Every structure is written in C-alpha cells, then in structure tokens.
Amino acid sequence: MQLEIHAFQAAYARCLDDEKLEAWPDFFLADAVYRVTTVDNHRRGLQAGLIWANSQAMLRDRISALREANIYERHAYRHILGLPLVEQDGAGATRAETPFMVARIMRDGTTDLFATGRYLDVFARDEAGALKLRERVVVCDSSRIDTLLAIPL
C-alpha cells in the first residue's frame, strides 16, 4: 500500500505538471471531496476553500472552465512532493499526509515558489479495485496566494 501511494502521488504530480488537466479528475472517486485551503483556516476549522468540490464532476468543471472560460497568463507548475506518511485510521480508512512545494513558471520564464503545504488524503478503491482519492484537502502553509490560482494544486 505504501508503495502504491508513492506511485499514485508521483502520477498525480506529473499529470498536473505535464498539463494533462483533463486526466486530473480521474485520480478521484465520483463523490470525492477536494478542497484547497490554508493552515490558518484549517486550524480554526473554517470550512471555506479557495476551491471547494464534493464531486468529481465539479473537478471536471474546474478544468473545462480553465480551458473554455477563464483568462489568465500562460503558466505551468512543478510539484516537488515529500514522502507520504501513510496511516490506517480507526475506521479502516487509509490516510496519507504528503508535503509539497510548487514552483510556478510564467510564460516569460519568471519562476517563483508559488505554494508550499501538504495533502491530507483519504484513499479508497473504486469498483475496479484501482486506488483513488476519496478526499484530498490541500492545506497551503501561507494565507496569501499570488495573483490567482488557476491550475489546481
């Protein structure tokens, strides 16, 4: 399981960094939760997110909005992931906590450290037995987002 989760995280990061955004929702179950928040909100138990989704279809809408509707300057990410800490919780669910750093590369070459944080994940298997995310809460360390958050973390 540990190794399988390592491979999952690596594939997730490559999917976003290679801009294969249409494949990104496939890492999630149909009724998955995906939220992007900050340490400050997370610690206080505040529920709102920069992104807040409770279905895979909402994640697909994120991507089609990015492709079809939203305006932003062309850019790409590079995710550097730390080692996942994998645990079974009392209810038998597999949880993982994985630290990340994301660099943002703008079209003019400007490269910034865009975000650091951790993924708080709950994993499960779909009907075909494939490992998927039941929940991913992206907890950013900083309360500030530079300019905008278009491509998901």
Add this chain to the structure above:
Amino acid sequence: MPLDTAWPEGTVHQVPYWVFQRAEVLAREQETIFRGACWHYLCLEAEVPNAGDYRTTQLGELPVVVARDAEGVVHAFENRCAHRGALIALEDGGNTKDFTCVYHAWRYDMAGNLKGVAFRNGIAGKGGMPKDFKLEDNCPRKLRVAMFCGLVFGTLSDATPELETYLGPEITTRIRRVLNGRTPEVLGRFTQALPNNWKLYTENVRDSYHASLLHLFFTTFEVNRLTQKGGLIVSESGGNHVSWSAIEEGAASTEYAQQQIRSDSDYRLADPSLLHGFQEFGDSCTLQILSVFPTFVLQQIQNCIAVRQVVPRAVDRTDLHWTYLGFAEDTPEQRIMRLKQCNLVGAAGFVSMEDGCVGGFVQRGSAGAADQQAVLRMGGHDALSSDTRATEASVRGFWKAWRAATGL
C-alpha cells in the same frame, strides 16, 4: 511636496496613468485618504464577539488594533507602542486581558490607554521615568469607531462625517438587504496578492462594463449579462456604488452574438448544482456588488456573501483580503451551497480569477505611459446612477471622490 500633475480639474472621464505609478501619489493617499476623512472597514463585529477579543488590520500602511473591552465596547487604535513605535499586537487576532509591547513591556488596555510602564520608578531608587511623566499623555492614536450591520469601520480624522451620512441612504439600504437581522459567521479568510496599484482593483470593482466581457463564466450561464435587468447606483460623493442584476425569465438576447464577443459560447457544467442557489433576499437580484470609498466591498453573488478589504502595500502591490460569510441561521444545506458558490469568487474563483491578473496587465501595459490617459467615456462624462450597466459612471465616481480627497 508639489506634484507635477497634468490632469484638467474636474475631469473624471480621462485618468492619467501616473496616478498608478508614483510613490509620491501613494504617500499623498496615505495621508489624505487612509489617515484622512474617510471611513475604513476594519473587521466584522462577529470577529470580536467577546470581551477581550481583538483583531489586527490596516488603514493603508497604518497598523490598527480593534478590541472589545469588558463592557462590550469596541475600540480601535494604532498598533504602535507610544514608547518607541513597535507593534503592540503581533497576531491576526485572539483574546487577551491587555496588550504588552514586547520591546520594553509597556502595557495597554483594550481601548489603547497606557496602563503600565516597566521600571517606571527605576530600580533601587535609581533611573525610572521623570516625575512629570503621565501615562495618559502617552497613547497610540485612537480611531473613531462606528458600526453598521455588524461591519466595524474606523477613521483617524475628526472631520469624517457620521458613518451613515458617509454611506448614504442607497448604500445603507443595500447593506441592510444582505446583512441585517442575521448573525454573520466567518466561513474562511484568504488573501490575494495583486500585482498592481490598489486603485486598479477599486476601479475594477466599480466597473460594471467589464463583468460580462472579461468573465465568461458568468455570461455563459446567464448569471450576469449586460442585457439582463440591472442597474448602477452611484452615491452623491461618487465614491460608493452598487451594481446589481436580476433574473428576468425569457429575456433571451442576441446582442452578444451580434457583437461577436468572446462571452458567447455553448459551454455547460457537468455538475450544475453550483448554480442552484436558494432564495435568500425575497427578490430576484442574483448579484449585488457594493463598494464604499475607498477600499471596502460587500459582495452578494447568488448565495455567496463576502467582504473584501483592499490594502495597498506598495505602488504596484496590493493585498486583497477576502472574508467569506455565512450566517448562524443557515440550514446545513444552505451552508453547503454557500461553500459551493465560494468557487465563484476569490483567487481561484470561476468569476473573479481574472480580476487578480487584469490589474497587473494594466500596470504592465501602461508602464511607459505615465503621461497617457485611460478613457472612461462609456455612458458619458458624469458619475450618476443609471439603469444600465453599460457605463463607467461608478469608476468616474471613484475618481471624483479620489480627486476631492487628495486634491490632485
């Protein structure tokens, strides 16, 4: 310092780009607007509900503490120790019985009154403050505080009119529409760092012309089209505004297609539940963007309620603080809908994402054009209310209030 400014007096339909570029303009704004005769949003009353609660915030560059005392009175004072100028409170907020400066342990009460000076009488009879030193002569500057519908405002100036006069009847009515009679709860706080002068954002908020052209998400789902029923209210001062739109059943329009504007597509959502809001206000108004000069915004987009506070950090850098709101009266289903609709706004907002970058496009686009001018002639030359949003009247209104405040 006299400024070399070329801008015909009274003109608000043309705006020279130097106003977004010069350090001395920002210095003038700090003095005449942020420390001048304007009301500034500080926080929500709900963020300091109990005795001893406090929040820290900014009036432009001026750091401020907002605190509730044991009697329940909300105070605001400069976050600057009267001794050597260090910050008194270092956290975003919390609960305390008093404030002690970390530098030399000068101690203040919840109203900013100096209550204690370490070693005031010296040690073993030596040193200490002179006999004529009085605690009450040494305080950080105190702000006047006024509250309206749970919003806490502050001003350093005695010349600022009463808050409700400053807001005006159109604005107070529409703040009440959103907030009155309910108990706000903070759902989340986020800061968006904008790569532009603060006024490019406050203009953007008041710019009802751009909404359906830049923000395709809105237009496609008919959340907002200029051809919808809607209007624009500009306060007498020019500085405050309300832009609203309402659903009108069966009002199909071909005007967007005729203009060949990017805002017309057949894009559809896989999970449209985001758009299935609930009736909250007893009217058909799906969008109400309200601003108060200089830097406060109250937003209702369907059931997504937020306050926004604009804080300049440098000539070309601005912090935009978002506070998403729900109400204690929300049902669990209503709360979920608010969280869902928060996807529309903020740094990752389907609708407002573009506002994070478009100010930077202007800042960069106009970099070599200090003596050139932006054109604000949509809907005429004045700053009056109108029943169309195809106008830049409220942007002109902002400049009317800005010119009056800064004397530029």
